[in-house]
Amino acid sequence: MLPNTSSDTIRHFISTLIRHPAFLGVIIGILAAFTQALLISAGGPEAYGVCIACHVRDLVNGMTNIIADTSLALAPISKNAILPVMGVVGIMAGAFISAKVHREHKIKEAGNREYLFYFVGGLAVLFLTMIFGGCPYRAALRTGYGDLTALLFIIMMALGVVAGTLYMLRKAEKEES
Amino acid sequence: MATGILSKEAAIYAVPLVTLLIGLLVGYLGQRSGFCSIGAFRDYFLFRHTRLLSGYVALIVASFAGYLFFWFLTPEAMEHFFWALTSNPLTPVPGAPAGLVPAAYLIFAAIPGFLVGFICVLLGGCPFRQAVMASEGSYRGAFFVIGMCVGSILFGAFVSGWIVVLMRAFGFGA
Structure with a gap:
């Protein structure tokens, strides 16, 4: 009986661990540093290991450059490599596999107006993150790398979240009354 | 020009592969944990829940620790580490x-x-x-x-x- 319970405890511990955001935070931080140590010879920028907006930009613009022979801007690391960074492909495939394995994959539809809202939101978020030069994840990596402008970005993002939450609360109150 | 563990000739082939594999792991764990940087601040502000916030703070701390570790290991790959102190x-x-x-x-x-x-x-x-x-x-x-x-x-x-x-x-x- 005893080995069985201890292996159950270990299994429980592991399943709790992989479902905890702090574990993923540690994984992303260390892997981003590892990526840079491994691949920086291919080109900059630094603190670029995991980023959603930048990697989408590199993937789309890099593939467009290859297919349509254009010269859209992208990071040197993707320009020099044979193919652009594939971080987002991996993230979406990994999340899809996980959702399928755990039977959490479920088609959720919404109205056309919401699709337009999300499309414009994606457009706006990409413009804004590219102006800064990174999504919230790269901001965290850059803060770890010693970049104070990224810390300013995170502080302002927290203020923006507070403002957005208050706006949503007020809107919900108005709809109730 | 910063140099990493791999030479430039090897790194240009490794870039898509390494980022894809890291993305798979991060995506898998991201689906399990519901990791979200915006949700971190939102949940803390609305409910004082620190679960997601702990993830984002862990990301900042771990990235510093990771860069520090690899800075000791391969200092030439971390050309501008401690950016704010050196410029x-x-x-x-x-x-x-x-x-x-x-x-x-x-x-x-x-x-x-x-x-x-x-x-x-x-x-x-x-x-x-x-x-x-x-x-x-x-x-x-x-x-x-x-x-x-x-x-x-x-x-x-x-x-x-x-x-x-x-x-x-x-x-x-x-």
Whole structure:
């Protein structure tokens, strides 16, 4: 009986661990540093290991450059490599596999107006993150790398979240009354 | 020019593969944990829940620890580590579009930061969370990702140039 319970405890511990955001935070931080140590010879920028907006930009613009022979801007690391960074492909495939394995994959539809809202939101978020030069994840990596402008970005993002939450609360109150 | 563990000839082949494998692991764990940087601040502000916030704080701390570790191991790969201590602390690490005064980069951090927080909390998640939700079958998340893809072409072709022109017009040109 005893080995069985201890292996159950270990299994429980592991399943709790992989479902905890702090574990993923540690994984992303260390892997981003590892990526840079491994691949920086291919080109900059630094603190670029995991980023959603930048990697989408590199993937789309890099593939467009290859297919349509254009010269859209992208990071040197993707320009020099044979193919652009594939971080987002991996993230979406990994999340899809996980959702399928755990039977959490479920088609959720919404109205056309919401699709337009999300499309414009994606457009706006990409413009804004590219102006800064990174999504919230790269901001965290850059803060770890010693970049104070990224810390300013995170502080302002927290203020923006507070403002957005208050706006949503007020809107919900108005709809109730 | 910074050099990493792999030589340049090997690294250009390794870039897509390594980022793909890391992405698979991060995406898998992201789907399990619901990791979200916007949700971190939202949950803390609304409910004082620290679960997601612990993830984001862990990311900042672990990235510092990771960069420190690999800085000891391969110092030439971490050319600008401790950026704020070794140069003008109010400029970003190299890689941002050049040709503007340092104050422009503070504006580039402050205003987009606020707006990204505001927009993303209305949409219910940061870009990473939207990509994961799209993979879980949410059409909203899929449209967000499509918007980012279209936006990246528009940004590369037009918007980045307009912003530099705009900033120069306001007197931020270097």
